[in-house]
Amino acid sequence: MEAPAAAPTRHVLFLNWRDTRNPEGGGSEVYVERIAGELVRRGHRATLLCATHSAGPAEETTTDGVRVLRRGGRHTVYLRAALVYLAGALGFGPLSRRHGGRPDLIVDVGNGLPFLSALYARRPVIALVHHVHREQWPVVLGRWLASFGWWVESWLAPRVYRRCQYVTVSAATRDELAGLGIDPARVAIVHNGTPDMTVGPVTRSPQPSLVVLGRLVPHKQVEVALRALARLGAELPGLSLTVAGQGWWEPQLRQLAADLGVTDRVRFTGFVTDTEKRELLAAAWVALTPSLKEGWGLTIVEAGAVGTPTVAFRGAGGVEEAVVDGETGLLADDVDDFVAKVRLLLTDDAYRSTMGEAARAHAARFTWPVSGEKFAALVTRAANVPAGAPVKQMEQSYLLP
Template identity: 30%
Template sequence: MTTDRVLRILIATDTYPPDVNGAGYFTHRLAEGLARRGHRVHVLCPSERGEPYVTVNEGVTEHRVRSGRIPVHDAMRFALPLGLSGHADRLVSRLDPDVVHVQGHFTVSRAAIGRARAARIPVVLTNHFMPDNLYGYVRLPEVFHRATGALAWRDMVRIAAMADHVTTPTPRAARLLLEKGFARQVEDISCGIDLERFHPRPEERTALRAEFGLPDRDTIAFVGRLDVEKRIDDTMRALARIVPERDAQLALAGTGQREQELRDLAAELGIADRVHFLGFVPDEALPRVYAAADCFTIASTAELQSIATLEAMSTGLPVLAADAMALPHLVEEGGNGFLFPPGDISRMAELLLEVLGSPERRRSMGEASRRLVARHDHHRSLERFEAVYESLLVSPPVRSKVQRTMAA
């Protein structure tokens, strides 16, 4: 630990496993990582069952609050507002945490911030939010995206102003928050990656492909939700262009609303036998998916960091990524991979051929990925969060009149 004291930490989040998304995974790994470092960690989050309950997992006490289904997102639930503030109030009073760390600005996070402010407990807020990730579910006409996005950002900035310390996963995400009107310093702290858990093992590649039912051929991997903002159809179209030249396939690990559309597209493109839907892969098996692949692709344009890309890099894979949002932070052009203009299928196909065409190039790029990802070691991220918590306890920030009014 970077601190000598055992901290009482309450993490409030509107998404937590079994939810499948980057924010949920980050929060889960943060909570368990802090608990392993000796801290007393509690998580306030929606119940995946609907009814509230309390349980302990890996040293983390989970306080699951009553929830309902999100109509536009089958895989997630939201905390029901009725009674939530009282629940958060009682929990904060009972636990008396040293710090409250919220993971956004939605229902659970708002309730926790309000109770923490009233109790004069320091608040850290980490932003994982981008309106772009919601458009595929809400199905608003594109003409309304700018207006609704502006309103969503304004709301997010208002809530973030109530926190004592605000973080984001990357410098680009920090700049984005400032561009949207946040008026104070934002610190970028990587989501982090377990370099020991995700590691190269090329000698096992053939056996791991067999484990997942994959033919032993050049394998492109994508891990994540099969939803519209991930733009997996771009990768499939690029694959269709290179198949006449390369014996390649795409392995998709994840589930989502677009799965049937993607299956139909694979058939339409004539590559149904080369696109493998692995479905939901349990967390313990996830490292083996990356190890079964030759490279990793991500065509999304709405990533504030991309934990999946970090995992692929840690496994020693070359990365092909869209030149958008925070993904350029993870790709050293020509070093550990390549960037392509979003939606440029031709360029994506060219780069896939370049990476897959040379085993030596693949190996050197994979080694570069492993070197570059070292700066994202999750131990460093945990240490930095500990230091942030400690600084707020040693020198509590002076809150402005505006902040006090908002908290009330």
């Protein structure tokens, strides 16, 4: 019997507003580049087009073999992506045949605002959505811009991508997309993998300690962590908080720390390397994710991988899957409950230790090779659907978390 023919390789173009070298990059960017790298490992070609920034050149190739093109700025990257693609179709620019050829498929990443590539690209499009931004628009933008952003995300995008395959990272986001009228049968779940969190001999801090890891922007709600520190400080005199990450909201957070009288208990690290991140998470007693909404909660499983449980908010999207409530961490209903749950974990050594070990086992379930295999199958499936043709109902195996 002849062996089955290998699946043809594809050139996949990822459109994302940022990349991991961008100072404002976060978990969405890690996901895109790790998935792109997994596609390259399986013989595909992957190109990422994102916005320019001072920390990266206009073009480079990552160590995973992903070609990165940086064009346009924070707001103009969407238009530049369309122009680069159309120029390639006409035989010019970095996507022309002379420079590697046009893509066979586009992965259009919608971080609130999608690239709307299904309007102009005569190629199959996968719409990748980490989470729906209903609650975040008013926090980040003024009233009118927030209304426009929500209109694009909730009304325009579902119509532009009405014939496209969707991918998201959690069942919670799939449910949110259903609320926008997107048939769950068109939405595949491909979880984040857990990065290698191997660390050397790192001991827990001798005094109670908390850590928050992520971009310093309003919707991450780091203020909740600062208020928890202030409220628990009298009970736990040695308690400290490390805020690891960078972002334009840092001055406001520093001012709040001063107003609360906890400046001497808070350390703002700025950007941290992967090694520093692993060491900070491994040394902390409890990790905090007070974010308003997350598609998944990558930092939660990263903390879990080194045995550190997390406290987060219930109803904050994918965190309800990244945290197994009561087993690998705790989910809070409001700020008072958040503080109470932090207190519980800091004061009950046995409970915290047991939960940390469960978090380690839970994190080990999620790997990038498995996620890459699932995404590669979707690429093959979507690439075989003619551009503009409706995506048929998916096999049940793709729909399960």
